[in-house]
Amino acid sequence: MNAFTSWLQRRGPQLSAEQRARLARLPAAAPLSEGPLAGERLVVLDLETSGLDPRRDQLLAIGAVVIRDGAIDLAQQFECTLRSERLSPGASTLIHGLAPSAIAAGAEPTEALLGFLEFLGDSPLLAFHAGFDRGVLSRALRQQLGYRLQHPCLDVAELAPLLCPQAHLREAGLDDWIGHFGLRVEQRHHASADALATAEIALILFSHARRQGLDSLAALARRLQRWRQRQLAPSL
Amino acid sequence: MSKRDALAEAGKTAVLQNIHGLMEFLRKFPPFNQMENAHLAFLVEHCQLRFYAQGESILKPDDGPVQHFYIVKQGRVVGERPHSARRGTETTFEIATGECFPLAALLGERATRTEHLAGEDTFCLLLGKDAFVRLFALSTPFRDFALRGVSSLLDQVNQQVKLNAAADLGAQYSLDTPLRELAMQQPVTCPPHTPLRAAVQRMHEAHVGSIVVVDAAQRPLGIFTLRDLRRVIGEASAGLEQPLAEVMTQRPFHLPPEASAFDAAMAMTERHIAHVCLVENERLTGVVSERDLFALQRVDLVHLARTIRHAGRIETLAALRNDILRLVDNMLAHGASSTQITRLITQLNDHTVCRTIELCLEEMGDPGIPFTWLCFGSEGRREQTLYTDQDNGILFDAASPAEAALLRGRLLPLAERINQALAQCGFALCPGQVMAGNPELCLSRDEWARRFAALVSEATPEHLLGSTIYFDLRAVWGPEDGCEQLREQILADVAGNPAFQRQMATNALRQRPPVGRFREFLVTRRNGDAAGTLDLKVQGLTPFVDGARLLALAHGVTVTGTLERLAELVRRGVIDAQDGAAYEEAYHFIQQTRLRQHQQQARRQQPYSNRLDPDDLNHLDRRILRESFRQAQRLQSSLALRYQL
Numbered sequence: 001m002n003a004f005t006s007w008l009q010r011r012g013p014q015l016s017a018e019q020r021a022r023l024a025r026l027p028a029a030a031p032l033s034e035g036p037l038a039g040e041r042l043v044v045l046d047l048e049t050s051g052l053d054p055r056r057d058q059l060l061a062i063g064a065v066v067i068r069d070g071a072i073d074l075a076q077q078f079e080c081t082l083r084s085e086r087l088s089p090g091a092s093t094l095i096h097g098l099a100p101s102a103i104a105a106g107a108e109p110t111e112a113l114l115g116f117l118e119f120l121g122d123s124p125l126l127a128f129h130a131g132f133d134r135g136v137l138s139r140a141l142r143q144q145l146g147y148r149l150q151h152p153c154l155d156v157a158e159l160a161p162l163l164c165p166q167a168h169l170r171e172a173g174l175d176d177w178i179g180h181f182g183l184r185v186e187q188r189h190h191a192s193a194d195a196l197a198t199a200e201i202a203l204i205l206f207s208h209a210r211r212q213g214l215d216s217l218a219a220l221a222r223r224l225q226r227w228r229q230r231q232l233a234p235s236l
Numbered sequence: 237m238s239k240r241d242a243l244a245e246a247g248k249t250a251v252l253q254n255i256h257g258l259m260e261f262l263r264k265f266p267p268f269n270q271m272e273n274a275h276l277a278f279l280v281e282h283c284q285l286r287f288y289a290q291g292e293s294i295l296k297p298d299d300g301p302v303q304h305f306y307i308v309k310q311g312r313v314v315g316e317r318p319h320s321a322r323r324g325t326e327t328t329f330e331i332a333t334g335e336c337f338p339l340a341a342l343l344g345e346r347a348t349r350t351e352h353l354a355g356e357d358t359f360c361l362l363l364g365k366d367a368f369v370r371l372f373a374l375s376t377p378f379r380d381f382a383l384r385g386v387s388s389l390l391d392q393v394n395q396q397v398k399l400n401a402a403a404d405l406g407a408q409y410s411l412d413t414p415l416r417e418l419a420m421q422q423p424v425t426c427p428p429h430t431p432l433r434a435a436v437q438r439m440h441e442a443h444v445g446s447i448v449v450v451d452a453a454q455r456p457l458g459i460f461t462l463r464d465l466r467r468v469i470g471e472a473s474a475g476l477e478q479p480l481a482e483v484m485t486q487r488p489f490h491l492p493p494e495a496s497a498f499d500a501a502m503a504m505t506e507r508h509i510a511h512v513c514l515v516e517n518e519r520l521t522g523v524v525s526e527r528d529l530f531a532l533q534r535v536d537l538v539h540l541a542r543t544i545r546h547a548g549r550i551e552t553l554a555a556l557r558n559d560i561l562r563l564v565d566n567m568l569a570h571g572a573s574s575t576q577i578t579r580l581i582t583q584l585n586d587h588t589v590c591r592t593i594e595l596c597l598e599e600m601g602d603p604g605i606p607f608t609w610l611c612f613g614s615e616g617r618r619e620q621t622l623y624t625d626q627d628n629g630i631l632f633d634a635a636s637p638a639e640a641a642l643l644r645g646r647l648l649p650l651a652e653r654i655n656q657a658l659a660q661c662g663f664a665l666c667p668g669q670v671m672a673g674n675p676e677l678c679l680s681r682d683e684w685a686r687r688f689a690a691l692v693s694e695a696t697p698e699h700l701l702g703s704t705i706y707f708d709l710r711a712v713w714g715p716e717d718g719c720e721q722l723r724e725q726i727l728a729d730v731a732g733n734p735a736f737q738r739q740m741a742t743n744a745l746r747q748r749p750p751v752g753r754f755r756e757f758l759v760t761r762r763n764g765d766a767a768g769t770l771d772l773k774v775q776g777l778t779p780f781v782d783g784a785r786l787l788a789l790a791h792g793v794t795v796t797g798t799l800e801r802l803a804e805l806v807r808r809g810v811i812d813a814q815d816g817a818a819y820e821e822a823y824h825f826i827q828q829t830r831l832r833q834h835q836q837q838a839r840r841q842q843p844y845s846n847r848l849d850p851d852d853l854n855h856l857d858r859r860i861l862r863e864s865f866r867q868a869q870r871l872q873s874s875l876a877l878r879y880q881l
Contacts, residue, residue, distance in 0.1 A: 196257075
């Protein structure tokens with residue numbers, strides 16, 4: 001065994017043949033479509049992590065719901081708590097709300113992530129503060145599965161002020177938007193409940209987008225791009 | 237268990253978090269609160285959640301047969317259809333959080349007849365038709381609800397009321413119990429020639445307080461009670477060998493066996509009797525005594541009425557108000573209907589008024605002028621609640637205007653004293669001065685006739701308002717024929733004056749039932765803000781009262797009670813029977829809600845108020861109350877159509 005292989009085995013994921021086969025069967029991510037929003041399948045994601053640093057902190061739980069044909073399909077949901085041995089119980093327990101016992105009893109991370117990728121399929125991702133979730137998820141997928149996440153990801157935290165400027169909410173959190181739209185959330189700070197709330201906000205935003213003539217994910221992404229540039233441009 | 241199964245298992249319990257949340261949400265609303273867990277989970281798992289922006293169409297007639305069962309998760313859905321009389325559309329219904337639609341179209345496998353729009357930003361859960369059909373087969377509560385809709389809810393409320401009553405007092409009978417079930421199986425009877433001694437002997441042996449004298453065909457000829465025995469002994473003229481026929485009370489009061497315990501209680505109160513015979517096909521089938529009734533009810537109505545009639549001082553009458561309050565409390569707890577309660581309150585109030593008049597006559601001396609004490613408004617309609625003020629007047633006969641003025645001068649001090657005494661007994665003085673002590677309401681028959689004629693012929697706002705008070709008149713004390721003549725005159729005047737009817741109709745439309753208030757109260761509510769409340773009397777009952785009065789006066793109906801008027805209008809074909817039944821149900825429910833509120837306020841020593849915060853009701857009551865207000869709205873629409881307003 002040469003040094004390179006042993007380095008790979010030390011660093012890389014330990015996958016069974018069956019798992020490698022499943023990984024190989026995953027469809028490639030589809031680019032953002034120009035088709036009408038109502039025709040899309042989107043996966044709305046919320047993660048619980050051990051902290052707020054996407055480069056260091058661990059992925060603890062995944063919650064996801066599906067928007068399909070313009071509605072949240074309650075038959076398609078994903079939620080999984082990931083098992084973790086080397087997690088120090090500390091202040092972060094207060095943030096994610098997952099008891100150490102629940103984490104110890106969670107699913108094996110490789111299986112959990114593979115299961116999530118199968119659930120995700122080729123659909124684009126949607127999340128609130130998507131940059132953070134995408135960062136954490138990408139790192140976990142790379143480390144556990146050697147998988148490179150290429151799915152496009154839209155940020156609801158960006159879409160909301162873009163499509164509802166009259167709300168005058170800037171740098172607002174999920175709670176602020178839940179409050180703004182008067183949504184009822186049964187259990188906040190639970191990955192799947194937050195994913196559902198995010199999806200409800202997304203449905204409202206898509207309704208606004210259609211009325212503003214933005215009836216495709218690609219058009220939304222382009223508008224976001226321009227909006228971001230305007231926000232960055234120094235005011236004259 | 238393989239790893240994949242384990243994952244699926246873990247995934248399943250995790251997925252249940254959101255499903256569980258939605259189940260918890262649905263459990264706040266009927267019929268979901270009665271469904272089995274597994275069936276409710278099946279429902280939620282097969283739903284999609286969809287958003288509709290305000291004004292967006294959810295379902296419309298062109299969509300073809302309905303494909304989904306909808307539950308409003310949040311927001312409000314309104315039904316709109318083309319206006320029947322005018323251009324444009326009218327809102328026919330509102331569907332709020334936790335409610336479902338469109339059941340009739342879904343079951344009938346047809347398109348909706350009414351366009352459903354989002355009244356505000358709304359989320360609906362949509363259950364596909366296949367899953368709906370499956371659930372319909374699985375869940376009995378769901379099926380009952382789907383088939384019977386809101387009327388199945390009304391049954392629930394009634395069951396709840398009775399259950400609560402049973403829990404409160406352990407009573408097993410309600411006032412609706414047929415007398416057949418309460419009466420002794422074998423009434424104690426004897427033929428008319430039975431000697432007094434033998435009859436009393438039989439009563440003693442049977443431990444009863446009455447014996448019914450019957451002929452050979454079991455037809456009741458008379459009744460002899462312990463009270464009669466005291467009278468006979470007091471008179472000392474009777475011998476113990478005298479035939480019972482000579483000392484009995486002839487032609488005893490009787491009711492059919494299917495009459496209710498309440499009917500018997502009312503008859504006993506009204507007639508000051510303690511026994512009611514049950515007669516079917518002219519034959520005696522039983523006897524119900526006061527004791528039979530109140531052994532069950534612990535509601536001593538008859539005793540209270542008697543105490544009122546024998547009260548020696550105004551102060552005693554005032555003290556008896558508390559007993560009336562407690563009696564109403566008991567009756568409500570026994571599940572008595574609002575009509576029973578208001579009739580009872582009116583009757584006890586009538587007794588109080590009569591006794592007050594008698595006591596004032598004793599105190600001030602009888603002026604020697606025959607007069608009739610009239611009452612108006614809710615008292616005239618026999619719809620009084622505990623929260624009531626005085627609406628009364630005096631009617632007397634006078635040959636000339638000069639004599640009328642003279643007699644008025646002599647009656648007014650008495651009338652004023654009676655008004656004050658009634659105020660002492662808990663009947664608040666009328667802020668509008670509609671009281672007999674007001675010289676304008678202490679009138680001779682001719683003066684009343686002129687006054688009423690003016691109300692109809694000169695339509696000013698004050699006159700219209702006056703007609704809503706005075707035209708529900710009734711005689712409480714004194715001869716009744718003068719009052720009846722006035723009523724006949726009113727009916728003739730109104731029937732012959734379509735313009736006045738039209739104005740009454742306009743007036744009846746002024747108070748719009750606040751159907752729109754029944755939305756998301758949690759959001760709109762502010763502390764101590766009256767805007768979040770609604771007035772059960774003015775906004776809920778008044779539309780029915782005004783509508784029934786107008787139609788009754790226009791069609792020569794002489795009864796004054798709102799429900800009696802509606803029933804008579806149905807009999808005469810003026811109102812459709814189904815509409816009439818719906819109005820009655822709605823009126824009942826609003827009145828019942830109001831009475832319950834008054835009782836609570838009395839218990840908490842708060843001032844009486846008709847204002848209700850719908851948030852204080854449970855979901856079921858709130859929903860039925862909203863349906864009831866909607867019936868009031870329908871009655872108003874029919875008036876608008878009838879009088880082309």
